Amino acid sequence: xxxxGFFWPRLATSTDRGSEEARERHDKAEAFRRTMxxxxxxxxxxxxxxxxxxxxxxxxxxxAYLRAxxxxxxWRGEAAKPxxxxxxxxxFLNSVGGSAERLSGRPVHExxxxxxxxxxxxSNPESLLADQTEAEMLRATIDQIPExxxxxxxxxxxxxxxxxxIAAIANVPIGTIMSRLARARQMLADLLLPNAPRKARS
Amino acid sequence: xxxxxDTLPLLHGLVDGELDAANTIAIEAxxxxxxxxxxxxxxxxxxxxxxxxAPLREHAPDxxxxxxxxxxDAEAGPAPRSHAAxxxxxxxxxxxxxxxxxxxxxxxxxxxxxxxxxxxxxSLALAVVMPQMAHTDVEDxxxxxxxxxxxxxxxxxxxxxxxxxxKPWFNGKVDFAPSVPELADQGFPLVGGRLDYIDNHEVAAxxxxxxxxxxxxxVRPAHTLSLPGxxxxxxxxxxxxxxxxxxxxxxAVSDVEMGDLKLFRQTYLARAQ
Numbered sequence: 001x002x003x004x005g006f007f008w009p010r011l012a013t014s015t016d017r018g019s020e021e022a023r024e025r026h027d028k029a030e031a032f033r034r035t036m037x038x039x040x041x042x043x044x045x046x047x048x049x050x051x052x053x054x055x056x057x058x059x060x061x062x063x064a065y066l067r068a069x070x071x072x073x074x075w076r077g078e079a080a081k082p083x084x085x086x087x088x089x090x091x092f093l094n095s096v097g098g099s100a101e102r103l104s105g106r107p108v109h110e111x112x113x114x115x116x117x118x119x120x121x122x123s124n125p126e127s128l129l130a131d132q133t134e135a136e137m138l139r140a141t142i143d144q145i146p147e148x149x150x151x152x153x154x155x156x157x158x159x160x161x162x163x164x165x166i167a168a169i170a171n172v173p174i175g176t177i178m179s180r181l182a183r184a185r186q187m188l189a190d191l192l193l194p195n196a197p198r199k200a201r202s
Numbered sequence: 203x204x205x206x207x208d209t210l211p212l213l214h215g216l217v218d219g220e221l222d223a224a225n226t227i228a229i230e231a232x233x234x235x236x237x238x239x240x241x242x243x244x245x246x247x248x249x250x251x252x253x254x255x256a257p258l259r260e261h262a263p264d265x266x267x268x269x270x271x272x273x274x275d276a277e278a279g280p281a282p283r284s285h286a287a288x289x290x291x292x293x294x295x296x297x298x299x300x301x302x303x304x305x306x307x308x309x310x311x312x313x314x315x316x317x318x319x320x321x322x323x324x325s326l327a328l329a330v331v332m333p334q335m336a337h338t339d340v341e342d343x344x345x346x347x348x349x350x351x352x353x354x355x356x357x358x359x360x361x362x363x364x365x366x367x368x369k370p371w372f373n374g375k376v377d378f379a380p381s382v383p384e385l386a387d388q389g390f391p392l393v394g395g396r397l398d399y400i401d402n403h404e405v406a407a408x409x410x411x412x413x414x415x416x417x418x419x420x421v422r423p424a425h426t427l428s429l430p431g432x433x434x435x436x437x438x439x440x441x442x443x444x445x446x447x448x449x450x451x452x453x454a455v456s457d458v459e460m461g462d463l464k465l466f467r468q469t470y471l472a473r474a475q
Contacts (some may be wrong), residue, residue, distance in 0.1 A: 022280065062273065065274075175211070
């Protein structure tokens, strides 16, 4: 009697716990799929513009999804896209040497005046393939904008994140995001708009 | 730099909708009196329009999707025994449940007369079966064609937002004349047209945009057996709305929300001549 009393509850408990754990794992996987998989394009897009290399971008996104899955318990129901993109960005930083320096950039004033010449030279239409579409040329132009301006531009214009979300991802104040975005758009204007005043140089 | 460097971040904040009411009023008042800042604002908007008009956003490749799905499966471990062994595909699963529910509902309604029960059962059966009927090989092809069109350089054969160019372009390429209304003011700018193949027949693909998303509207002559009216389905994560009118069959395919795609159909029908 005592043997059975001792034995049965243990068996029942361990079985319940086993299937309960399996169900929890299953539920976690389902919740992860539901919340994070819809943002794979955004993750790939950011990785693509950070790396400027489609193959490297895929590896970074896969790495990011693995990390995201393993730290999914720390997700508190905030906006999923910025949460995921923060991880994508960190994976990129790890892949290029584990330092945030690469994306932190120099102060804006150091860049003013030094960029347009090299950029215009490399984006000269004659140096590009003749059959490139306008979109591909625009993409190539964006690829030439230096960090941290490029990522700010991508997160704002292509992913339509708010200043606050971008600031959280890049881990800098909102004011910094505003000046980076202003600078990024000015660079694009210099490169793309034929009649744009060359303010950086005057 | 600008004559008013302090206002520059505010100009960007204005176009991004990031300013509070007080700053918005202040910058708008400043713009009225400052031509330099007005020119700056126009330049910012011109750059934004250039970016918004181009398909710069890339889709994650299919094999990346597969790799990540496999990775999640591996991380999640074996499925719990009390659940179905594998995740059922969404459509059959959902409708199997709906069918079971409907049958139980009808069976429990014993007070209903036999005729009424039969009618309700028939209409429920129709409602349950219809979406599955629409889930065909054609849908597969439409979604594949939609996905293919999103690859770089494949979206349109005739890239123009001018409907007076797109519509004649189809002349001589297909033996029917689909309407190509301009819907930009309704939030669906025209991107262009493309010739595509569904069931080995040429179809017209008219491409519209909704925010960041592409809507492919496939048009072909309606089969005699085509069901009139609107049919909506989800297929591999894409929304599909199908309707027939004027002897033509329309399939709108996109990754926008179903509500947006239904709105697109209404807008298109209201404008199409």
